[in-house]
Amino acid sequence: MIIWINGGFGAGKTTLAEELHRRLPDAVVYDPEDVGIMLWKWIQPNGDFQHLPSWRELVVATALSLRRHHADTLIVPMSLIRAPYRTEILGGLADADEDVLHVFLEADAGVLRKRLDARVTHPGGDWERTAREAGMTGIDEMVAAAARQPDGTLMLRSDRDSPAELADQVLSALSQIHRDGKTQQAKSLDSG
Numbered sequence: 456m457i458i459w460i461n462g463g464f465g466a467g468k469t470t471l472a473e474e475l476h477r478r479l480p481d482a483v484v485y486d487p488e489d490v491g492i493m494l495w496k497w498i499q500p501n502g503d504f505q506h507l508p509s510w511r512e513l514v515v516a517t518a519l520s521l522r523r524h525h526a527d528t529l530i531v532p533m534s535l536i537r538a539p540y541r542t543e544i545l546g547g548l549a550d551a552d553e554d555v556l557h558v559f560l561e562a563d564a565g566v567l568r569k570r571l572d573a574r575v576t577h578p579g580g581d582w583e584r585t586a587r588e589a590g591m592t593g594i595d596e597m598v599a600a601a602a603r604q605p606d607g608t609l610m611l612r613s614d615r616d617s618p619a620e621l622a623d624q625v626l627s628a629l630s631q632i633h634r635d636g637k638t639q640q641a642k643s644l645d646s647g
Contacts, residue, residue, distance in 0.1 A: 456528050457528075457529045457553050457554065458555075459533070459545065459558065461533070462534060462558075462562070463536070463600070464571060464597065466561070466597070466613050467562070467621070468532035468534070468560060471560065471613070475625060476530055483525055483529050487510075487531065488533065490504075491504030491507075491510050494509060505537065511547075515543075518548060534597070541605075556628060557605070558608070559601060560611055560612075561601045561611065561612050562614035563614050609624070
């Protein structure tokens with residue numbers, strides 16, 4: 456199973472991933488941002504690496520390889536706000552017969568701004584300043600993206616529920632998926 460944690464900057468994706476990993480210690484936490492950083496070692500950074508077709512292709516290929524060779528469960532905290540990119544990446548995983556639980560963390564714009572303001576851990580650092588500024592300018596887009604998530608997305612409120620409560624909800628959804636999958640498998644065996 457791949458648990459893709461989507462949502463805006465400051466929505467709590469990394470925190471939820473850490474809580475899930477604490478409860479699922481055999482899972483691998485895969486941050487596709489590392490793929491972007493790797494690409495920028497070879498090509499000139501120019502804006503958001505999500506615009507690079509190579510990034511999107513490598514994100515899927517890396518997730519598939521990690522899932523198949525290293526972990527039954529992959530936890531992926533990564534914003535996919537642009538619908539075509541989300542469709543390309545999550546569709547690529549589904550086309551490879553991977554089960555994906557797509558989670559979207561919603562939060563009010565004011566909460567996201569406060570979280571981003573509090574995020575600076577290395578004052579003066581270019582990377583963090585750039586990431587924070589990008590996050591601040593895209594807050595309204597991220598809040599609006601909640602209404603554009605595909606059917607089957609597990610929508611959670613990270614501004615109302617604690618990380619532990621969010622993890623409980625994700626694990627409950629996983630249990631339901633596994634129960635439904637076993638039911639479908641049993642039905643197909645009965646009909647065959």
